[in-house]
Amino acid sequence: MKITFERSGGFTGLRLAAEIELAMLAESEFGRLSQLVGDSGFFDLPEQILSKERQPDRFSYRLTVAEDGRTHTVEVDEEAVPEKLAPLIGWLTEKVGPKDISR
Amino acid sequence: MPPGRKRRAVYDAGSARQLPGVLVREEGGRAVRDRAVNEAYNTSGRMYDFMSRTYGRNSIDGRGMRLDSSVHFGVRYDNAFWNGSQMVYGDGDGRIFNRFTGCIDVVGHELAHGITQHEAGLRYQGQPGALNESFSDVFGSLLKQWVKKESAARADWLIGAGLFTRRIKAAGLRSMKAPGTAYDDPIIGRDPQPAHMKDYYEGDEDNGGVHINSGTPNHAFYLAAAAIGGYAWEKAGRVWYAALCDRLPPESSFSQAARVTAAVAGELFGRGGRVEQAVKNGWKQVGVTG
Ligand SMILES: [Zn+2]
Numbered sequence: 001m002k003i004t005f006e007r008s009g010g011f012t013g014l015r016l017a018a019e020i021e022l023a024m025l026a027e028s029e030f031g032r033l034s035q036l037v038g039d040s041g042f043f044d045l046p047e048q049i050l051s052k053e054r055q056p057d058r059f060s061y062r063l064t065v066a067e068d069g070r071t072h073t074v075e076v077d078e079e080a081v082p083e084k085l086a087p088l089i090g091w092l093t094e095k096v097g098p099k100d101i102s103r
Numbered sequence: 104m105p106p107g108r109k110r111r112a113v114y115d116a117g118s119a120r121q122l123p124g125v126l127v128r129e130e131g132g133r134a135v136r137d138r139a140v141n142e143a144y145n146t147s148g149r150m151y152d153f154m155s156r157t158y159g160r161n162s163i164d165g166r167g168m169r170l171d172s173s174v175h176f177g178v179r180y181d182n183a184f185w186n187g188s189q190m191v192y193g194d195g196d197g198r199i200f201n202r203f204t205g206c207i208d209v210v211g212h213e214l215a216h217g218i219t220q221h222e223a224g225l226r227y228q229g230q231p232g233a234l235n236e237s238f239s240d241v242f243g244s245l246l247k248q249w250v251k252k253e254s255a256a257r258a259d260w261l262i263g264a265g266l267f268t269r270r271i272k273a274a275g276l277r278s279m280k281a282p283g284t285a286y287d288d289p290i291i292g293r294d295p296q297p298a299h300m301k302d303y304y305e306g307d308e309d310n311g312g313v314h315i316n317s318g319t320p321n322h323a324f325y326l327a328a329a330a331i332g333g334y335a336w337e338k339a340g341r342v343w344y345a346a347l348c349d350r351l352p353p354e355s356s357f358s359q360a361a362r363v364t365a366a367v368a369g370e371l372f373g374r375g376g377r378v379e380q381a382v383k384n385g386w387k388q389v390g391v392t393g
Contacts, residue, residue, distance in 0.1 A: 006308075010182045011209065012200070012263070012276055013314030014291060054227040054310060056216040056235065057184035079186070094179075097198075 001034065004064040005092045009078075011057040018096040029095075036088040037065055042072060045085065049076040061089060107161050109151045110169040113143045116176040116191075123173045123189060130169075142204035143172035143192060149207070150214045153249045154242075157336050158344050163217035170214065174204055183209055185216035199271055199291060206266050207250060211243035218242070223351040229311040230356045236317035238347055241324050244279060245336045255328040255335040261285060279325040282318030298322045300357070300390030319389050320357060327364075327385035331378055338378050342368045361386035361393035 001023075007016040022030050042065050051058075059078040064071060074085075081089060109130065115137070116124035127140050134141050147170040154160040162168045171189035180193025183203040190213040192203040203209050216239050219225055225235035240262050248258045262285075263276030273286030282296035296318025297303060303319070304312035328339035342364055350363045365383045372378035386393060 008308035009310060009314060011184065011203070011212070011314075012181065012266075013295070013309060014181075014199075015308070053187065055184055055186045056220075056227060056239070057182065057213070059182065060309060090178075 001037070001065065001067040003033070003037070003066075003092070004062075005096055006062040007059050007093065007096075008062075009058065009060045016093070016096050018092075020092075020095070033088075033091065036091055037067075040082075040085045040088045042074070042085075042088075043070065045072070045074045045082070047072075047074060049074065049080050049082065049085075051077040051080040055079050063089075063092075107155070108167060109148060109155075109162070110167070111144055111147055111151075112169055112171050113140045114171070114173040115140065116173045118175055118178050120177050122176075122186065122191065123171060124175075137174070139174040139192065139194070139202055139204045142202075143174050143190070143210065146204070146207050146210035147172055147190065147214060149250055150211045150242075150246050153211075153246050153336075154218070157249065158341065160218070160344075163214060164221045168217075172204075174202075183213050185213050185220070187220065188217075190214060190217075195266075195268075197268065199268060200266055201268055203266070206263050208240075208243035208247045208262050208264075209266065211246035212239040212262065215239040215242040219347060222348045223346075223355065224353040225351065225355060226353050227310055227313060229313075230316070231354050232310050232313035233316035234320055234351070234355055234357065234360055236313045237320035237324070238343065240277060240279060240317060240321050241340070241343055245340045248334070249336050252334075254333055255325075255339075256332065258335065260325055277318065277321065279318075279321040280329075282322050296321075298389060319391065320360060323361070323385040323389045323391065325385075326388050327382045330381035330384060338372060339382070342371060342378065342382060345371065357386075357391045358393055361391045365393055 003020045005018050061076050064073040111130050113128040114123035115127045128135055128144050174192045176191045176193050179196040181196050181200045183192045194202045219235050219238050225231040227235055260280035261275030261278055266276055267273045272288040275285045278285040282298040283294050285294040287293045295315050304315040328335035331338050345367045346363045365379055368379040368382040
């Protein structure tokens with residue numbers, strides 16, 4: 001499984017982007033991340049989860065998960081993040097550090 | 104509530120994402136031990152005073168709305184925002200960012216988003232979105248200048264000076280005087296803001312680059328204020344404020360903002376006069392034609 005995680009916007013506008021190959025992770029992280037992806041029902045989420053009224057300075061996320069020949073991308077506004085997707089985004093935000101800041 | 108009264112409330116979100124959190128300080132209440140609470144309280148009060156004394160504005164909605172802030176939102180949250188009815192601040196991760204209440208212009212920026220929502224209502228996408236961002240930077244910076252009693256020539260025109268931790272090589276987060284030069288650091292890279300339309304960001308991230316392209320109208324404001332001289336909030340700020348309140352529609356483009364601010368400058372300070380000329384030149388130098 002491979003996860004691509006991108007965050008843009010926010011007051012700082014500082015972009016985060018990382019590609020995580022799950023096979024490269026330590027076993028505990030691998031287990032946790034696989035579980036979070038599963039719990040989020042990722043492949044059943046719509047491609048765009050947008051807030052009706054954008055709140056100034058909130059983040060925007062783009063996540064792609066590739067697994068067993070299928071790929072799914074979800075674009076989601078921070079204020080519209082579904083409850084079951086929030087833990088995955090939280091984990092990725094913590095994991096993806098300064099080294100993954102890009103532009 | 105009688106008009107013209109300042110009312111504040113600060114809440115502690117307690118690292119959760121539920122708003123507003125627990126009420127910890129109200130108008131007239133004593134300082135508490137928590138620095139973030141006191142900063143949110145004091146600086147939102149300063150912004151109220153600034154807008155009231157310079158532009159006669161009574162709070163965010165112009166009708167005395169209470170200034171609500173929540174601090175300690177989320178865990179190591181690298182952000183501050185306006186959620187449509189209140190200001191919200193994160194503690195920062197401590198590695199790259201300090202807490203967001205620590206910068207006076209950050210607080211001014213967030214409160215100004217509330218004002219924009221109640222006035223021009225600039226749509227948060229593309230050019231109107233970048234203008235929305237720019238108005239917040241303008242009034243955030245003017246708040247800092249007003250508090251420090253700095254002229255346009257003396258001000259640093261930085262947004263978020265002190266927001267980065269010491270390990271980051273940065274003067275601040277954005278520079279209105281020289282967009283694109285606020286930081287250049289091995290960890291976080293370079294400030295991406297364009298000073299000129301020729302470098303306009305066309306991508307779709309960040310609502311069409313609202314925090315990137317705001318550099319261009321920011322610089323137009325700086326150029327106008329610097330050319331006018333004196334305290335930036337007195338003339339350039341007044342022109343931008345009047346444009347925001349009375350003239351700009353929600354879908355405004357940069358060109359429209361250029362036309363409207365030039366027209367307002369003429370109405371307020373004399374047609375064809377020095378202020379109008381400075382505003383026109385400011386936009387022209389950043390490649391925006393009215
Ligand atoms: Zn903003």
